[in-house]
Amino acid sequence: MKKTLFTAALLIISAASYCQTEATTKDGKKVILNKDMTWAYADCGNLTETKTYTGGKVMTSSKGNIRISEDGKSGLDLAILKGTGTIILNFSTVGYEIKCVRKDAPGTIEFTDGSTISIKHMGDLNCTGNFSGFFGSGMGNDAVAKTLKSKAVKKVTLEYTDTKNNVEIKNTESFTVAAADADKILKTIQCLSN
Numbered sequence: 001m002k003k004t005l006f007t008a009a010l011l012i013i014s015a016a017s018y019c020q021t022e023a024t025t026k027d028g029k030k031v032i033l034n035k036d037m038t039w040a041y042a043d044c045g046n047l048t049e050t051k052t053y054t055g056g057k058v059m060t061s062s063k064g065n066i067r068i069s070e071d072g073k074s075g076l077d078l079a080i081l082k083g084t085g086t087i088i089l090n091f092s093t094v095g096y097e098i099k100c101v102r103k104d105a106p107g108t109i110e111f112t113d114g115s116t117i118s119i120k121h122m123g124d125l126n127c128t129g130n131f132s133g134f135f136g137s138g139m140g141n142d143a144v145a146k147t148l149k150s151k152a153v154k155k156v157t158l159e160y161t162d163t164k165n166n167v168e169i170k171n172t173e174s175f176t177v178a179a180a181d182a183d184k185i186l187k188t189i190q191c192l193s194n
Helices: 002-019 142-150 179-193
Strands: 020-024 030-034 039-041 048-052 058-062 066-068 075-083 086-094 106-111 116-120 130-135 153-164 167-176
Touching: 048 179, 058 179, 066 179, 075 179, 086 142, 086 179, 116 130, 116 142, 130 142, 142 179, 153 179
Parallel strands: none
Antiparallel strands: 020 030, 030 039, 048 058, 058 075, 066 075, 075 086, 086 130, 106 116, 106 153, 153 167
């Protein structure tokens, strides 16, 4: 019996090692090296998911939304998606207040090192509080995409609009990112960029 278990264990270990190898980068990050010469961060399976929808469309994204909130009841939910040559950040407001985002509305992402990047809403006008930014070489903002892949986010500032007495009023709101969420955002973007 012991001999059979030992043989089975060796076969499983051999098969697993044939497909993937775990390694550590110079900066201490664990990665999985695949037989086909690709690699991924070791914890990507915990951070991302791939779904196939009706009609065969496949989408790879963050596993669930990342809540950017000080009280857990208001703030932003961030979904990170992988597009063709792009990373998509979709910020949606949390709570019941209606917030409109106009086409090309500006925003800013501040990183923990104090540097910032400017972003803009790349969708149409909506009053559901969704602010979407697309980043990558296909969007002409590859430098911004590289920054998102290399720095931890500290704060997100987005512009919303409201119309009162037929006058458009612009309002900016800032949302502070907790350190643990900043790390999760950075690792998720890195996972989806490979």
